[in-house]
Amino acid sequence: MSDILKQHIRKFIKLSDEDFAGVLAYFVAVDLDKKQNLHVEGRICNSNSFVVKGCLRMFFVNEKGVEQTIQFALEHWWLADYISFSTRQPSEFYIQAVEKSNVLTITAEEQEKLLTTYPIMERYFRLIHQRAHAAAQFRIKTLYNFSREQMYHQFASNYPDFVQRIPQYLLASFLGFTPEYLSEIRSKRIS
Numbered sequence: 001m002s003d004i005l006k007q008h009i010r011k012f013i014k015l016s017d018e019d020f021a022g023v024l025a026y027f028v029a030v031d032l033d034k035k036q037n038l039h040v041e042g043r044i045c046n047s048n049s050f051v052v053k054g055c056l057r058m059f060f061v062n063e064k065g066v067e068q069t070i071q072f073a074l075e076h077w078w079l080a081d082y083i084s085f086s087t088r089q090p091s092e093f094y095i096q097a098v099e100k101s102n103v104l105t106i107t108a109e110e111q112e113k114l115l116t117t118y119p120i121m122e123r124y125f126r127l128i129h130q131r132a133h134a135a136a137q138f139r140i141k142t143l144y145n146f147s148r149e150q151m152y153h154q155f156a157s158n159y160p161d162f163v164q165r166i167p168q169y170l171l172a173s174f175l176g177f178t179p180e181y182l183s184e185i186r187s188k189r190i191s
Contacts, residue, residue, distance in 0.1 A: 004052050005104055008076050012127045013120050026114040027104040032097035039095040045084035047105040051077050054101025055165060058093050069173040072162060078128055148177055152185050
C-alpha cells in the first residue's frame with residue numbers, strides 16, 4: 001500500500017526513501033467493506049483519506065431522505081469533508097466505500113505534525129488541493145452550462161473509469177438525476 005502513496009507523492013515533489021518512511025509513519029491503513037462508512041454525519045471528520053484501492057463516495061441525506069452523492073474518489077485520490085476537517089465542526093456528510101477499499105488515513109493532528117516535520121509535504125498537499133478545487137469549479141460550471149445529457153457525456157468522457165465501476169444509481173445521484181433518466185440517456189448512446 002505504501003508504494004502507491006510514495007509513487008503518488010513523487011509525481012508532485014522530490015522525497016527520499018528515508019523521508020518517505022518518516023512520512024508514512026503518520027498514516028494508518030484502513031480496510032473497508034463495500035458500503036461500510038468511513039465517516040458519518042454529525043461527527044467531526046478527523047481524517048483525510050488516500051485511496052490505495054477501491055472507491056469511496058461522499059454524500060449527504062437531503063430533506064426528503066434521499067442520499068445525494070457529491071464526490072467520488074478512486075485510487076490515488078484524496079477524500080475528506082474538508083470543512084469539518086479544517087474547522088473541527090461536525091460534518092454534514094458521510095463517506096462510504098462504494099466497493100471493497102483500502103485507504104491510508106491521516107488525522108488532522110497528525111497531518112499538522114507531518115507538515116511541521118516535513119515542510120515539503122505542504123507543497124504536495126497544496127498541489128493536490130489545487131487540482132481538487134479546479135475539478136470542483138469545472139463541475140459547477142457544467143451544472144450551469146450543460147444539459148443533463150451533456151453533463152453525463154462530459155463526465156463519461158472525462159472519467160470513463162467511474163462510469164464502468166460506479167453503480168448506475170450512485171452515478172445518477174452524483175449527476176443530480178434519477179437512475180431511470182440515466183438509463184434513458186445511456187440507451188440513446190447505444191442506439
